[in-house]
Amino acid sequence: MAAYISRRLLMLIPVLIGMTLITFSIVHLIPGNPAQTILGESATETAIKNLEESMGLNKPYPIQYSIYVTDLLQGDLGTSLRSKAPISKEIWPYIAATFELTLFAMIFAVVIGVNAGIISAWKQNSWFDFLAMLVALIGVSMPIFWLALMEQWIFAQELGWLPAYGRQNNRDPMEAITHFYVLDAMLHLDFSRIIGILKHLILPSIALGTIPMAIIARMTRSSMLEVMKSDYIRTVRAKGAGQFLVIYKHALKNAMIPVLTVIGLQTGVLLGGAILTETIFSWPGIGRYIYEAINYRDYPVIQSGILVVAFIFVIINLIVDLLYTYIDPRVKY
Amino acid sequence: MPDMVLRLKDLQTHFFTDHGEVPAVDRVSFSVGKGEVVGIVGESGCGKSVTSLSIMQLVPSxxxxxxxxxxxxxxxDLVQASPKRMKQLRGNEIAMIFQEPMTSLNPLFTIGNQLQEAIRIHRKVTKKQARIQxxxxxxQVGIPRAEAIIDEYPHQLSGGMxxxxxxxxxxxxxxDLLIADEPTTALDVTIQAQILRxxxxxxxxxxxxILLITHDLGVVAELCDRVxxxxxxxVVERGTMREILKQPKHPYTKGLIRSLPKLSEREQxxxxxxxxxxxxxxxxxGCRFAPRCEMAFTRCFQENPALYELENGQTARCFLYDEIEREGHPDGGKTSIGSKGT
Incomplete structure (x- = not known):
């Protein structure tokens, strides 16, 4: 087990090097002079020279790369051109916002998706199965921005039950501690604020969680159906086990192995690519942070934002791989 | 005849497929006495496994x-028994082992977990007691280092284990009844002998x-009282193990025994x-076996033979043993009209 984990961690190194090479290249892959591109058409010679000097753009590429990596290893993600603030400090609230949203979206997706998949497989070809799979099909096919807008229109505009955007009531903002607002509200022991923040989470979580939910439901169903045909399930039945024991102990654990992969991948996708949902719900997450940086040609922020997202993706995959060894005793490399 | 544990009477299990209805088990009757070992023999696809799954009410439906x-x-009557009653019987009074030991245990749970579960489904015992049991x-089944093996996973054991x-x-x-569906087929010959013993x-x-399902007449000879x-x-033939192996009556049984390799007749x-x-x-x-039968005559293709009782209690589903046929020559299909073969 320890050997497997350490080998798996060693395998991270080439991946991380590859990631930094790609993010490093972003600035240099733009046609023309990067300093010129950043400053725009009307920049003076001296301004360009100064920027090249301050960003180290006049040095040879290998030296630039080694400086870049050395800075990264010291936790220095560079400085935002727009706000002049260190990105490592600036980026945290955005990461926290995205994490919180992803967490709730995935809880929604996993709880509904896995259970719908189990019941569909259990009652195969029943009306529930047909209905659940129809909903899942609609879920994967629906454009998420449309779903998000419909949610806002129905639940915020027409019914007025839930807030349409933001993480909290902006007229009465809370002092952030961890920037995970639910946690922060708990730390403030402010019960009504917890409710308020949870209400803000509902619509974007459903919008963001719908596609993963549909994928997880379909995956769970097909995986369960496959497992239910296996010899060891017949053995469990032959022992006199009831349906509940068969399904929730023996079948589910086996069926979850491929589903876990999907959950991990989907979590990674949500953490990195929720720009649409974050924009519609004015959610100050990492997707919006990068999107705005692109609008302002804030290259250091784009670089670091992409690097952080990629890094999170890699870590999620690592966690999934480690979970396999916990679930399946046969996984030993 | 000893007390009967199991008695099948005209069991019919059909499969309803896209290609039509398939009578996988067609009016099968036989019985198993207390403490008796009965073998069901036949080629793959003859319905012997479906028969065993029918007894357990585990036919995929x-x-x-x-x-x-x-x-x-x-x-x-298990056909009429409720699902709840079947759960009480399965694993408790009727148990079953399967052909593929490699895939018949859940790979994600320890041996101990799966064994203790089998005990705790039917007996009110604590986890600790179940573990001791x-x-x-x-x-009892001859596994060395039982205290260690109990915490291992199936993939850590060999097929025989x-x-x-x-x-x-x-x-x-x-x-009271153990159904063994080809329990030794997937194992090495030396391990087979150990498992049979x-x-x-x-x-x-x-x-x-024991109701032993097998295609291997060697296994039958080793273990069975009746076949x-x-x-x-x-069912094409029923009898004691000795009768079936020494004096098979049905042409199919004869063929099965002839197709056993014999060490003494190497050149053949x-x-x-x-x-x-x-x-x-x-x-x-018509007789299901007629197209492959060397003895087949006209009647075999026109009527379904019944199971004919022979003097020694052996039965065979073959017109050769119909009284009318035995009086004349076994080629006169014309004389058979109106016989009791149904």
Missing amino acids: PPGKIIGGEIQFKGE AIDLLN RQRVMIAMAMSCHP LMKQLNEENNTA VVMYAGQ KLYSIPGTVPRLGVGQV
Whole structure:
């Protein structure tokens, strides 16, 4: 087990090097002079020279790369051109916002998706199965921005039950501690604020969680159906086990192995690519942070934002791989 | 005749497939006495496994369904039994072991977990007691280092060891009937002998009746008291092990025995029954084996033979043993009209 984990961690190194090479290249892959591109058409010679000097753009590429990596290893993600603030400090609230949203979206997706998949497989070809799979099909096919807008229109505009955007009531903002607002509200022991923040989470979580939910439901169903045909399930039945024991102990654990992969991948996708949902719900997450940086040609922020997202993706995959060894005793490399 | 543990009467299990209705088990009748070992022999696809799954009420449904007949287990008809009652019986009074020890245990749970579960489904014991019983069972089936093996996972054991675990699991509640579906087919020959000896020992020690499903006449000779030969979903011959092996009556049984390789006759080409098992359908006319039978005559293709009782209690589903045929020559299809063969 320890050997497997350490080998798996060693395998991270080439991946991380590859990631930094790609993010490093972003600035240099733009046609023309990067300093010129950043400053725009009307920049003076001296301004360009100064920027090249301050960003180290006049040095040879290998030296630039080694400086870049050395800075990264010291936790220095560079400085935002727009706000002049260190990105490592600036980026945290955005990461926290995205994490919180992803967490709730995935809880929604996993709880509904896995259970719908189990019941569909259990009652195969029943009306529930047909209905659940129809909903899942609609879920994967629906454009998420449309779903998000419909949610806002129905639940915020027409019914007025839930807030349409933001993480909290902006007229009465809370002092952030961890920037995970639910946690922060708990730390403030402010019960009504917890409710308020949870209400803000509902619509974007459903919008963001719908596609993963549909994928997880379909995956769970097909995986369960496959497992239910296996010899060891017949053995469990032959022992006199009831349906509940068969399904929730023996079948589910086996069926979850491929589903876990999907959950991990989907979590990674949500953490990195929720720009649409974050924009519609004015959610100050990492997707919006990068999107705005692109609008302002804030290259250091784009670089670091992409690097952080990629890094999170890699870590999620690592966690999934480690979970396999916990679930399946046969996984030993 | 000893007390009967199991008595099948005209059991019919059909499969409803896209290609029509398939009578996988077609009016099968036989019985198993207390402490007796009965073998069901036949080629792949003859319905012997479906028969065993029907007894357990574990035929995959859909597409399979028991459409008629009785399965009397200690006087109780299992075809009519409720799902709840079947759960009480399965693993407790009727246990089953399967062909593939490699895939019959759940790979994600330890041997101990799965053994203790088998005990705790039917007996009110604590986890600790169940564990002690489980170790005891592993010792009984000859597993070395039982205290260590109990915490291991199936993939850490060999095929023979896994089959022993399966047997231990089946024996955990001292069943009256053990159904063994090709228990040694997937194992090496030396391991096969060990497993058969173990089953014989359990049969003698606990007086557990065994219904052994196999295609291997060697296994039958080793273990069985009586034999049921099945072909294409039907019983074609029944008798004691000695009778079936020494004086087979049905041409199919004769063919099966002829196709056994003999060490003494090395030069001879190995005999095989010509043709293959026919595709089954409802309402087929004629003996199922007739197309492959060397003895077949006109009547065999026109009527369905019944099971004819012979003097010594042996029965065979063949017109050769119909009284009318025995009086004349076994080629006169014309004389057979109006016979009792149905």
